[in-house]
Every structure is written in structure tokens, then in C-alpha cells.
Amino acid sequence: MVLLELAFKSLRNRVFATSLTVISIALSVSLLLSVERAKRAAEEGFTQTISKTDLIVGARSGSLQLLLYTVFNMGSATNNVSWKSYQELKKNPAIGWTIPYSLGDAHRGFRVVGTNEDFFKYYHFRGDQRIELQSGRILEGLWDVVVGADVVKKLNYHLGDKIIVSHGITKGEGVVHHGDKPFEIVGIMKQTGTPLDRAVYMSLEGGEALHIDWKDGAMPTRDKMIPANQIRKEDLVVDEITAFFVGAKSRIDTLRLQREINDYKPEPLMAIIPGVALSELWGGLSYAEKVLRIISWMVVVVGFMAMLIALTTTLNERRREMAILRALGARSSQLVGLLVFESAVLTFLGVALGVGLSVGLIALLKPWLESEFGLFLGGPALTGFDFLLILITFSGGTLMGLIPALRAQKMALKDGLSVKL
Amino acid sequence: MNQPLNSKEPLIEIKNLFFTYEGQDKPTLNIPAFKVMPGENLFLFGPSGSGKTTLLECLAGVLQPNSGSLKILGKDLCLMKPAERDSFRAEHLGYIFQSFNLIPYLTVFENIILPLYLSPARKARLKGSDVQLVIRGLCGNLGIGDLADKKVLELSVGQQQRVAVARALLGTPDLLLADEPTSALDTDHREKFLKLLFEVAEHFGTTVVFVSHDRSIENLFSLSLSLQTINQS
16 A cells, blocks of 8 residues: 555655646546547437438439438439329328429529428437427418528528529529529528528428410520519419438338338339438548547547657666665666556546546537537437547556556566666 | 674674676675674775675675675675665664765754664664764764754765764664765864764774775774775686
8 A cells, every 4th residue: 555655755756847747647548538529429419410310212313312402402302203203102191291392493502491380390310209399380372481400501592582503402603593582581591500501491382483474495595484472372383303202100110111102103213211321321421530530549549659758768767766665675667656656547547537527518509509509419428439439548548658667666676776877 | 872783703704705787797805704892993996996895785685695604793795685685774773974974955953863763673772772862962962962953964974974873873783884974074183083982983883894995094094905905717
């Protein structure tokens, strides 16, 4: 026990060097844990971009493509789903709800999505989170739009602002604007941290109304234009949508439902299970997280190196101390124990501080990370895997202490009691 | 205070002792025969590099001789395992260095009491006396009674050496090994220091083996020997 006391007093005596070592270990440990936490949050955020939706149905193409243009606002559909098929499939008794999803137009770089009130009712992300409005109301009239949080932030919009939708999903020169038919912002969505934030939502009829006077994909000439005030919702006929989301009444029916839609004879359609597709996509991106993890381990190794250097450099000054203890009858194994215990204490303090730093900082910065970066750090602060990392770090640091300790033992045995510098 | 040994029984008995440092061909120590009787105050002198410290370290059981026998209190250190030598040293020996005897981050009191923590056998030699009182008494005898709670770094060199004596003699060891402990002191303090050392050692019945290259203090010892006469290397 006296050796433990000696170790503590010795560390306290070198409090400046000791604290630097502890801080360097703490910083590397907190980096390691924060990277793990961010990685978990990113994975969870990614695979939970959409939840509670059992199937996404679109024209037959690749499953990844369907996922990208529906959930991630990326890429475009090669074909559409006819309204007739949609209505027919909707009647399937296994289906609980659907959300129609129509793409094709854009507003200053943001996608415009045609949908209906079911979108606000049934679309879920991150478990049971639903779309909420920070102000205004959901879609009612033909010329209403509800905008995502990022759109508002970027373009500095307010309720009641009129916006112009452009044809096609690109932006830049030569893009045709539907300048004759402005929309009014009636609702602003709360930040979701998903691609939902970067889109503008209007009714399906609104999308149709934009193109009511178009013929064969071309803009009408001035004389054939139908002014916005002459178009009524009731007159509009929606004849196709891009895709639709399906919630099954019972999860068990999902696979059967998927098969039925894939085999739907009148039209070539495909249904994907978003959870599965998202996990596959994330798996393909996992090299990035591996790189992150490798980097944080390297930082931990650098932290240990700092400790090793700190312990080794003080060792020379402490040879006299070791000789005194030897002269008093301490065994050379006790000297090793003393030094290893010191590194164990340093590592323990460093790891504890690092865990505190990581958990504390994340708890402190959580609201800011959520609102500024849409990075939702859900789940437990520390998982079993984190404890494994902590254990590995602690053992590694303690073992690292063996290097100077064994060196000191060797020197003590060789030197005897006289310190030959 | 120690068990009186048979006066014919030497405290230290060396026969054909050889010690060679690793990487050297010539032995540093080659002592055919050497004895120290209990109660003697032996002054061993010799020039630097003559093997004074090496001999002390062999006596302390820190260095392991290559061959021969080295008996202290009738026990052959050469036949002991390293850990046994360590506990033998902790129980029976005191050691004083030339300087820097003390652990800088402990107080004077903590430094003195350290051997008792490292060796239960050493503590047992106090026969249940109050350790606090023993240490205070020892410090009083050595003229450092008021320093017990000070930090080591606040002490002068002379005071530090006296603390080292107190620590080496706590628990009444049989043998005190001193490696030029006076060389950092000026002449006045040297004599005063040695007188105190002998006084306390005699009181405890501790035999003193003192090595130095400085023969000016030789006359204070009961016995004086040149290392070169016993070491044939």
C-alpha cells in the first residue's frame, strides 16, 4: 500500500507534467468516443431518414435509384406510376395508408414535391417523429406550398411570401419558370435533420395546374396561357405520380405486398423496403466510418506516446529516487509496480476525463448540432462497444507504462545504488 | 539493543569474493578474506574507482558477486535469491548515500518512516514502541527535532544527511553502510555529524562501515583500513 501512496505523492509532486499527460490522453479518448457517437448518430440518422414506411413504390428501375429520388431528393425517375394503378393498388386490404409523391419541378435549386395531406399525417423519420410545422398550416388550396426548414433558412422566406416554381429539377440559364403561376407559402416545417428540410411541398393538383396549358412538354405561347385565377382545383385531373409510400396494416404483410406490387400486371412497378435499402446503402458508405475510426485510434496512440515520453523523460530524474527505495529494501519488482501503477493512474484519470469531456460536450452542444447541422445524437451516450474501447484504452495505457518501468528496473539492477548518469 | 553476538562471530565475513561489472574483463573486487566484528566503527578509505561503493553495494545485497561468499550475521548473501537479499537488506541494514538521500516529494517524517513500511520485519524490531515517539526521539538526538514536518527541499545539505542517518538507524539495524556521507559537508559539520552518528549507532548497537577517500576524518573511527590492502584487484 505504501507504494500506492508513493505513486500518488510522486504524481502530485509533478502535477504540471502529470496534468499535461492526463489532458493529452483525455483529449484523444474524447475524440475517439465522440467519433464513435457521431458515427452512430450518422448511421442512425441515415437509416432512419424514413421510418414506419414499409414500402416505396415506383416505376420499375433500380431500387437504389427509387430510394434516392424519393427519400433523398437525388436523381430522377425514368418513369411514372399511373394514377389508375395507384388507385387500384391502394384498395389492397393489406395497405393501411399511402402517400403520393410527385416530382418534376424545382424552386431555386430545391425540389418541389407534389403530395397531399397524408404526407403530413403518415410520413415518419427517426422512429416515430412526424413532420411538424414551426408556423402556418398544411396544404389546402391549389396555390399553397409548405417549405422545409433549410429552404426558409437559405432563401430567408416568411409565411405569405410568393414563390415561383421552375420546370425541371435543374437550375441556371435556360430553365423555364412558371412565372405566371406563383405559389404562396402557407406553412414552414420544423427542422427534421433529413432531406425533407430541403424541399418545397405542394398539392398534387398544384403540380398539375402548373402544366395545365402545356402541350407535349412544351410551354404554351402567350395567347394560349391560362391565367392562374381561372384554374380551379376541381377541374384538375391528376393522371400520374412519381412514386408512393405504403404503410402496411401489419408488418407481416410487407413481403407479400411487395411481391404483389412487383407482379402487378397492368404496369411495370417495383416496391422496395426502405429500411433494407437504406442499410445496404449505408454499408456501401462504411469505408468513411472505418477511416474515421482508424484516425481516432491513431490519435489515441499519439496520446499514449505523449505519456510514454513524459514517463520516460522523468525516469532519469527519478533514478535517484529508485536507488533510495532500493537501498531501503524495495524489490526491483516493486519499482516496476510503482511505475506501472503511476501510468495506470494517469491513464485512468485521462480516460475518465475524456469520457466526461465527450459526454459533457455532446450533451452541451446537442441542441446546437441538431439545429445547425441536423445531426441528431439520439441513443445512449455510451454503449457497450464504447466501454470496450475504454477498456482497451485503459489496458493499453497501463501496459505502455511497463516500457519505462522495465527500463527503470534494468537500470536499477545494473547501476546498483550509485546513479551513473 | 541488538542481541549481543558471540564476540568471536564476525558481523561481516568475506571469503574469495569476486565482482566484475558487465562488459569489463578486470574484476573490480577481489577480496580473499575480510572480517568486520560487531560494534566496530570501520573507516575504509581508498581513491576514487578503487571499488568502495561496489563493496558497499555487495554488502547491501544490491549487487550480486560473481563468486565467493559474503556472510552477514552468518547468512551468505551470495546464496540468497534477489528478493531474499532485498528483504534481508530491509530488515538488517541502513544505507546512507553521499547526497540526495531523501525522496523530494515526501516530508522529513515520511522519509524517515519509509523503511518501516517497506519491511514489516524492520517494524517488528521496534517491539511495539510508538513509532511517532521513536522518530521524534531519534530526530531530537540528531538535532533535527524541529524539522520532522518540513519538506525535504527546505533543508540544508547537513540537515538532509542527518535525516538520512535517522532513517538508516530507525528500527535499530545491525549494520550501517555509509558511502562518503560527509563529502558534501564542510569540515566543522563533518566532525559534528560523525560524532552524532557514532553516538546514535553505539546507542543502537549498530556496526558502522564507512567508506571515503578523505582521510582527514580517519581519527574519529575506532578502526581504519585501506581498501587496497584487502582488495587485490
